[in-house]
Amino acid sequence: MKKVINVVGMSCGHCVKAVHDALSNKVGVSSVEVDLEKNIAEVDFDETKVTLKELKNEIEELGFGVTDK
Numbered sequence: 313m314k315k316v317i318n319v320v321g322m323s324c325g326h327c328v329k330a331v332h333d334a335l336s337n338k339v340g341v342s343s344v345e346v347d348l349e350k351n352i353a354e355v356d357f358d359e360t361k362v363t364l365k366e367l368k369n370e371i372e373e374l375g376f377g378v379t380d381k
């Protein structure tokens with residue numbers, strides 16, 4: 313399932329990489345695209361292995377905010 317998560321607080325390439333790597337490392341995630349200008353993370357994941365909430369928590373643990381689209 314593909315979902316777009318709005319990420320608040322990303323300011324540079326390091327932020328993008330941090331979000332990208334954290335999401336990519338989750339079991340069940342098959343692809344991640346993070347867009348700094350649009351402040352979004354587009355995640356393709358297997359919802360039987362990981363939930364959208366878990367993915368959002370992962371982003372929040374890095375210190376960024378998430379909002380629903």
Ligand SMILES: [Cu+2]
Pocket residue numbers: 322323324325326327328
């Ligand atoms: Cu940054």
